[in-house]
Amino acid sequence: MESVVDIVLLSFLCITVVAIVYIRKLFCAIMLLGIFSLLSASLFVTMDAVDVAFTEAAVGTGISSILLLSALALTHTREQRPPHQPYIALLVVVVTGAVLIYGTMDLPRFGDPNSPIHRHVAVRYIADSPHEVGPPNIVTSVLASYRGYDTLGETVVIFTAGIALVGLLGFRRRQEFKVRLYQPMDKKTSYAENSTEDGDEFEDNIKLPGANHMVLRIVGKMFIPLILLFALYVQFHGDYGPGGGFQAGVIFASGIILYALIFDVETAMRVITPKGLRLLAVAGVFIYGGVGLVCMFLGGNFLDYNVLSAHPLHGQHLGIFLIELGVGINVFAIMVIMFYTFANRKRGSV
């Protein structure tokens, strides 16, 4: 039964990828990429990687698509016909693929419980992690404790991407844009004073015809708190089920991004300012690194949570809680920063 679902999903993936190769409309290609991610997330679930599926669904289908679409909105929506013949590319790809298939010949069979990867390091994780680290979710134990340093690297990768975006794009274009936009607003101060949202509606009308979606706004207002609440659940329930800081950060950010999409980026930026986000991102990395340093000062190795408390398991628990919090805060801040930097930019050339 497992393999039937597996094969069906794999064939869907193949169809999607062929469509991605052929399609010329970039918008469609991005949507297909989202579908590709969602399908692979489903495949990850059938292959028991629930945490990965969760992340892939949140990142590949959610954040990646949003970023690609916001970049697309700033550029061109149609790919031109490639001018050169793609035969060399085809040759390279076929050779690489052939080498890889040759390489799989000596791999253990798919799903074989006796293959070497299940008999060496993983054995200890599965057998001992409940006594050594604690969380029922072994992925969390490995991620946060055994290989916690990789996760610090991951946190800094995200942080780097965020500051790279700010360094390359900056937040500045909008201010120039804002001046122009707010001049006609002065006539409508009476509206603007009563409620900023009404004021924003005029703004939206200038930019997007039909942005005054009453239904969307009401549903959004209803759901954004729930999304944020769910993010907190994912954050603090990561020890027991799929989830954790990274997924929680992405979901929390998606709540804010939804707010920015339904209302306005300007409004969202007034609520959650870029400066605050920058400090949050820094704080996230510092919480993670700080836990490591505290462990060092208490006499352990870097990220050795055992020393955080008198009882090693409590120490592990505290350490994992704190670093997941750091990851969550950092990822949330950076994801929103990424969205702002794209959404804030005016289309066209400098």
Place this chain on the structure above:
Amino acid sequence: MDLNIFGNILDILTALFLTAGCFLGISGGIGLYRLPDFFTRQHASGITDSACSFAILFALMLQSGFTMVTIKLFFILIFLIITSTTATHALAKTALFKGQKPLLGREDNH
């Protein structure tokens, strides 16, 4: 024995709902592919979004009994019902604003 009959009834109901869900899902897909204009396609995908997922989730809830899973499925159901309808509405409205005209009646040149 009674319990078993109850279980059987649940199974039959589940099968019915699953079949209905699958049918709705596939017809939604066909509709998305075959229907002539944006709004009718929207209608087809709306069916997949709401009725199909409703039927399938309900079937799953019947199977999972009185556990946490049912409650989670219930929340997913509520979430889907509200968000998918909202999304359909927002899409249709935006399309109308952007100048998409619904196709009224059969086009003569077909």
Place this chain on the structure above:
Amino acid sequence: MSWVGHYNYWVAIFLMMSGFYVVISRGNLIKKLIGLNVFSTSVFLLYISMGKIFGGTAPIINEHSQKFQLFSNPIPHVLILTAIVVGVATTAVGLALTVRINERYGTIEEDEIRAKDDSL
């Protein structure tokens, strides 16, 4: 025929190579990034396939999973969680560069960019 059991890897390789093909054959900068995404996501599939055990369950120890007693390997999951993050970070930086290129050159097609550079 033992290698029939490798179909999962092979499909992953096919997907990978399709993504790779998009990256090296297409001239549009955003399309290239889409290809890169497909490429890396398929590598994730390869990794997760390695960790799967038939009859196993997700590596979460609770009352549901106790009856399985066979867990799929958690290490590939951990590695891929990190790799997914790296992937989205790379995509974001690539998109930022694309947007800047579009602002400075007015196009995101590789050959047009090259033509504009050469004409200077």
Place this chain on the structure above:
Amino acid sequence: MSHLPILQVIIPLLAAPLCIVFNNRRIAWFVALCATWASFGVSLLIAQQVLQSGALSYDIGGWPAPWGIDYYVDSLNAFVLLIVTGISALALPYANRSVEQEIDPRSQPYFYSLLLVCLAGLLGISITGDAFNMYVFLELSSLSSYALIGMGPRRRALTAAYQYLVMGTIGATFILIGIGLLYSLTGSLNIQDISYQLHANNIIGSGNRTLLTAFAFITVGLSLKLALFPLHLWLPNAYTYAPSVITIFLASTATKVAIYMLLRFCYCVVGSESIFQLTLGQIVLLPSLAAIIVSSVVAIFQYDIKRMLAYSSIAQIGYITLGLSMSNHSGLSAAILHMFNHALMKGLLFMTMGAVSYSVGSVYLTDFRGLGRRMPFTMGAFIVGGLSLMGIPMTAGFVSKWMLVQAAIELGWWDVVILILIGSLLAVIYIWRVVETAYFNPLLELEEEEIGEAPLSLLIPMWLMVIANIYFGINSAIPVEFAQQAATLLLGGM
């Protein structure tokens, strides 16, 4: 328990967020300066300890090696750490004025933060004993260098960065595939443990196809990263259009770290006795020779001098991989020593380029007219760097090239010896073009505005490099010692 190995990486890693807290470019620069100097100090201490008492290891999180991630420092990576931190410790004082001129002031704190992340990434690759951790830090350093190159002042910096991003990501993904295949064979991610498992389970001798593929992918991926000849296409643009400081930093560190990764994977995982090495040597030999000749010839025809030096870098990488492909003791020590010397001379040459572009505004050959009189210190430094690049005695470049020639003679590869000498002659030609223009071409009378010498903050690091180039040319005992120890270590298996 000494915490030195982890401090090496953690200091720049955690200083990076600190840079952007205040959004002030002076504070950011100061934080970056302190962090790089601190990590240089740490690497000196590590080098001293490694020379005294052998390899250091550090279990992160307190988990022993195959289960957790460990840091493992032997004389090879202690040497690489010294190169990377030493160059960055000199580049940072240099950065202050240069960055002020080239980068948008609002982006400068982010620039320093990215620079520190890049440094931490390179150090993390060099020091870790875990294959996947290496990948994570590789991505860390690559991601930040894409952004840093993209911040270059000219618009072609953007396309160069994009090209580098695509090729770098393909390379990194290839490495990821290779690591995955290795992992599926052994069930372990620790490099030493992978090696042990491969030997214990007799996978190495049996001609395992997965192992072969894994190595093919890792080698190709790393060749992309280290710009081995046919895969070097990203490098000239990236070096030419990046901000001056980034060119200095990347040219002298990033490719070296990639070469270190190649050494680590080829020699420490498979070991020296297997058939693998022979094939690796054969694979790398031809591209290396092609790199030396072709890139040197291409360099002669460049008018943008930064670009010329970038092509010369590809040629120099060819020398290093040539030493690697000899896979005997003297060849390997020559390669490792040349990593160090190339960092010294290319760092110096790109520093002079940064100074010229600071004062003149561009580095085209025609802009060098009369610079010998107008910027005597900068051009003097350029001549020293150039001599070192050619391999003239009394400069650092001579020592490693001499060792390389000796290694080739030892193997009886006379044709290779001749090619090395031709490569040096070509270097003479392309360096001479610049020197001739700077000293012997008349000044254009039309140029009214006075072009003066670069400021002291650029000149001091530059002349420190000059001193290093000459010092290590005369008294090369310490680096040679390191290189030979490292070569012994690589050839002795683990």
